[in-house]
Amino acid sequence: MSSTCTLKYGKGAYTTTIEETSAGTTHLEKLANLETASIYNYQIDAIDADLNNFNSDEYTFQTLEQTKVTDLTVQNKENVDAPTITVNYKTSHLANTLVKFKSNSEGEFHNYLISDMAENHEAVIEGLDPALEYTIIASGVDTNGIEVATAEAKVTTLTDSRPPTIITNRSVGKVIGRGKDVTANLYVKIETDEATRVEVLFGKGSLLNNFDQSTPEDPSNTYHLITIPATPGQVYSYVIQAFDGANNETKSVVSTVVVEGTKENATEIVVNTFQNKFGWISKIWTK
Numbered sequence: 326m327s328s329t330c331t332l333k334y335g336k337g338a339y340t341t342t343i344e345e346t347s348a349g350t351t352h353l354e355k356l357a358n359l360e361t362a363s364i365y366n367y368q369i370d371a372i373d374a375d376l377n378n379f380n381s382d383e384y385t386f387q388t389l390e391q392t393k394v395t396d397l398t399v400q401n402k403e404n405v406d407a408p409t410i411t412v413n414y415k416t417s418h419l420a421n422t423l424v425k426f427k428s429n430s431e432g433e434f435h436n437y438l439i440s441d442m443a444e445n446h447e448a449v450i451e452g453l454d455p456a457l458e459y460t461i462i463a464s465g466v467d468t469n470g471i472e473v474a475t476a477e478a479k480v481t482t483l484t485d486s487r488p489p490t491i492i493t494n495r496s497v498g499k500v501i502g503r504g505k506d507v508t509a510n511l512y513v514k515i516e517t518d519e520a521t522r523v524e525v526l527f528g529k530g531s532l533l534n535n536f537d538q539s540t541p542e543d544p545s546n547t548y549h550l551i552t553i554p555a556t557p558g559q560v561y562s563y564v565i566q567a568f569d570g571a572n573n574e575t576k577s578v579v580s581t582v583v584v585e586g587t588k589e590n591a592t593e594i595v596v597n598t599f600q601n602k603f604g605w606i607s608k609i610w611t612k
């Protein structure tokens with residue numbers, strides 16, 4: 326029978342009513358903003374097309390307990406390239422992991438989400454700004470699609486105090502061309518474990534310090550190839566200085582490299598060979 330219904334509900338007394346605007350035989354209403362873990366009473370009043378009024382029996386339903394966050398901790402992670410925090414917390418029921426965070430200089434929260442359902446949660450949040458206070462909100466959505474009752478904490482991030490590590494330090498001295506037109510370069514290949522600016526201090530000979538020359542600072546990167554003009558056949562010593570984004574410095578041990586010698590061109594090879602084989606002729610004329 327088609328009818329128009331009014332739903333009355335509340336905790337104990339009926340405090341809220343929802344009235345339909347059109348008649349039908351199937352009725353669906355969504356009840357929002359209910360209190361968790363509470364018992365509600367409800368009853369349905371109806372009127373049919375002949376204006377007959379009738380009522381349902383009185384019924385009750387109980388809302389679910391809202392999942393809560395407990396044991397929230399936030400810790401700075403040590404010995405990392407950029408400020409990083411580890412957020413741990415528990416939920417009273419299975420829920421996904423949702424951590425909202427922002428610094429005191431930001432207007433909106435960022436979200437860190439892990440969709441897997443769990444009761445023990447961990448979020449490692451990297452790339453934060455150094456020496457700033459952050460607000461952390463631990464949250465989530467449980468298996469019933471209900472948002473978890475949140476918990477909040479604050480933490481001040483650390484400054485980056487770990488110096489970069491030089492992973493690769495290789496060098497070679499190469500000669501380009503032959504004869505009088507020869508040029509030579511010293512090539513230094515450098516790799517670091519984080520983005521760094523580098524410069525090479527160098528000098529001629531076997532040195533331990535007092536390097537009298539340096540290269541321009543190479544821009545921030547994890548890979549660098551430094552080219553240094555050199556003298557053929559010369560010994561060079563050098564050290565690498567690397568600086569990360571927080572100006573933490575690493576200096577390599579002293580390295581020594583020998584630039585290869587000058588190569589003869591074709592004419593010089595012929596002349597030198599002739600002199601080696603027939604040089605005795607010139608000695609006759611000088612006697």
